[in-house]
Amino acid sequence: MHPSSGPEGPSPVLPELRPPDPDDVYPAASAQDDRDEQLPQKPLPPPHGRLWVQLGLLGLTLATTTFVGGCHYHFFTIDLATAAMEPPPPDFGDVFFYLRGLWYSLTILAILGCHEMGHYVACLRYGVLATRPYFLPAPIFLTGTLGAFIRIKSRIPNNTALFDIGIAGPIAGFVVALPALFLGLMLSRVDRLPAESSGLIELGEPLLFRFAAWIIWGDVADGYSINMHPMAFAAWFGLLATALNLFPIAQLDGGHISYAVLGARSTIVTLVMVGVAILLATVSSSWIAWTILLLVMIVTLGPKHPPTLDDDDPIDRPRLILAAVAMVILVLCFTPAPIGEFIAPGP
DSSP states (O other), X not given: OOOSEETTXXXXXXXXXXXXXXXXXSHHHHHHHHHHHHSOOOOOOOTTOOHHHHHHHHHHHHHHHHHHHHHHHHHHTXXXXXXXXXXXXXXXXXXXXXXXXXXXXXXHHHHHHHHHHHHHXXXXXXXXXXXXXXXXXXOOTTTSEEEEEOXXXXXXXXXXXXXXXXXXXXXXXXXXXXXXXXXXXXXXXXXXXXXXXXXXXXXXXXXXXXHHHHHHHOSOOTTEEEEOOHHHHHHHHHHHHHHHHHSOOTTSHHHHHHHHHXXXXXXXXXXXHHHHHHHHHHHOGGGHHHHHHHHHHHHHHOSXXXXXXXXXXXXXXXXXXXXXXXXXXXXXXXXXXXXXXXXOOOO
């Protein structure tokens, strides 16, 4: 800082300067700022996903699962003893065909939706940015859907948050699937098995399914089988989806739980379970597609689980107990051969 004048007048070294005029200071920068303000600004995507996309996918999935559910109900009304014969085709022009399809569609959407909302609500609790659920419609006769997912957009703060986010989905879906299983089996019936088995498939029965069927129907006599109501089939599919998600592999729900409990050692568990998945694909062809998708995920994202912001935060004892409960749920919901060819009983 210097004086502009002294006792003898203006300084001979530094001449007196006029105050700066705002109209002519940095004209180039001001012009650039004006041009920047005139450029259209690209809006940021909504933090929780585009609602119209999510609702559109939900509507499409409701349509595909209702159509599949209508077919399931149509074949449910046919006695298994005559199912191998030429059954009458469904009446797709009958409104009741679609209303009856809701038995399956609403049940499976409730199971999948609660599963994903469990993840989403847990993310909100810990301040983790995530989208609302995206449902996946599919023209697959057996299920009508490939499931649902949410996308997590920010880092997870610590292992406690990772554990809670990972386990919240399977627990929420299981809580819905369990009563649906018992109610669906109560709506089912026992039919005599046909002598001719061409065109029929057999569903693998998880331990929990067998236990529920035994409670409701007791010991089914040889030559008979449970003809599953569409709600029971939706519950069966929900149990299978729960088991698949609880596999302790990479970024599946079970992988989140495994990393929260074991840390970096969970990579070894991932590699072992990938080997188990490949082995399952040799046991039953129904595992082939899932195993291929799993291998693509491992090759694309790697076998290592991404770290949290604070990996030094250990989970507490109640959560360790809950992790063991999750593994029990995996065992109860798992079947080594989900779909197979039906083999008629011998004479």
